[in-house]
Amino acid sequence: MKHTMIAAALAAFSATAASADSYTLQSAFGGLPVLHPTAERFVANVASLTGGEVEFSYHKAGELSPPFEIFDNVSAGALDAAWSYAAYASGKEPAAALFGSVPFGGDPLSYVSWLHHGGGLELWQEIYAPYNLVPMACGVILSEAGGWYTKEINTPDDLQGLNIRIGGLGGAILSKLGANAMSLPAGEISTSLETGRLDATELSFPLVDKLLGFDKVAKNYYFPGWHQPAGFIEFYMNKDKWDALTDAQRTAIEVSCADANLYAMGMAAGAQSAVLDEFRANGVDVKRFPDAVMDALRAAADEVYAEKSAEDAMFKKVIDSYRAYAADYNEYRALSDLN
Template sequence: MNKNSMLGAAFAGAIAVSTATGASAQSYDLQSTFGLHVPSIGKSPVHWAERVSESTGGNIEINVHGAGDFVPPFEVFEAVSIGAIPMGFDWMGYWSEKIPVANLIGSMPFGPTPDIALAWMFQGGGLEIIQKAYDPYNVKVLPCHLVVPEAGGWFNKEINTVDDFKGLNMRIAGLGGKALAKLGANTQLVPAGEVYVSLETGRIDATEFSAPQLDVGFGFQKIVKNYYFPGWHQPSSWDTVIINMDVWNGFSEADQQAMENSCKANIMDNLADQVQSQAAALDTIRAAGVTVRRFPDDVLKAIKQASVEVLEDESRKDPIFAEAYQSLTDYMESVGHWETLQRMPN
């Protein structure tokens, strides 16, 4: 089956689901790029859909489907773009080949912490810049889940010097992957549901995925015994609801506002859940015999230099990426002065 046939089948499947459930014209299907069983990000679109239903008085019902229910995870964006599926839920960086700026917002190495990322997105002009990149694809983007700083990754060996990255086969997404490639790693993007098997079979030697809460749910601690911090590649990252623009424009202004506000509430609840869940997850990881480590400072300095080169290279390739990068770095510098004044001694 070719891609067009697959997307056509997805559309037919979505219609069949709506018909089978007796859904009204106000019922919409959403497919996530993640399994719905995954901690935090798996449940996030479900909670958002519940909020939308409640805040619209039941006027909008969203049927949330997991990865692969209609199309493979990495085809959700295209399916939403052409209207085969009305809505999707994703990690922004998955669409970087089409939308380069999504890579920056999904995973800016040595980028903003969640509080600064949140402020820039909604008060610093970030969302307006990003939407310009989605418009040509007929997609409305709603930032809907903000991920706390991730772990630096799981490795089948110690990382003592930057040379230890040479020849390492690592699953790492986004711009961080390009930075490590500069240091000699063989980087690749593996769908979430395939990471464990890829580690177990030796297809990859290392992986990053998320913060401890999510990582422990995938069971990486059972097969890899070196867990590194900090998550330099994603100090924060965004997951979004994406909506076909024709579908979005069909909603009333009040319903659009309800969906946007439901995303903001979703962000707050998920941040609180993530922060309180990491310590217990780390205890589980250590109990499995994993050594939790920090990358040596010299290694982090080398990675940062490679990351700056990548960010500058990408800025030269795409004007919206460049605009967002300049805006975000200026914002980080501006609020950084205030944060420095407020910093407490150890």
């Protein structure tokens, strides 16, 4: 009954917005650095490129729909479009997680290159088609941090029994090592660390993590971000609304997302070091995971990929596509490496 009422209210809002020549764009994120300004830039670019014919009414997390319900609401047409993270849909489609990040995968350039030149986007569209959604990457994210821990992690055994906020495939991988992976919206993380509900969390890179105040409650900040060496912000739109746009309007959205990919990556690239210095000044120990922990995580990742490929044909199709492209990319990258 609750979901029916929410859907009805959202449908009424969407109808009102549509009559005003705008489309609802619900974000799964709050006003976070990089993600929020990239969304604002995207909205402004679409409006400019379409001469005001397509205007998105952009709403931050929770304003119209809870983050984990956005997918269903856009699918049903109660909302027009979303600004989200594909792993949130992995409960419905396991392969969707691979369009949020690929644990132990390649760098941001390899990820977005596979998407547009290695068949990735077509597979993503195939996954979302039954849900009446049209997806695309709309912001490439740099490698994240490995996470904040309230105690040191010196061996794989130290992960056993820890309650860790991490979503998607990263959570499945950590579960293999005995951790309790939990999925929580960003707004609930700091309180959960303070109360002891969580022992650790990952969210993003330093610039974003600073805003949430994790350095006040967890003093061990680990790298690398093995679970997300690169990531995508996703934009998706209800297919009926998408199909009703003109070719030029759809192109304007696609071009604006291409701009967002470069903008988000560039905005984050040079902004991390100063924040790390602030964390250190606040008593945070910034360090890398020990080699033994990384080896155990990599082995667990291989297990998860094998299991999910056996369970889901589309997951296997996507990860095989990614790995084939990565092999070609990595060969040339290795030959070009100056070190």
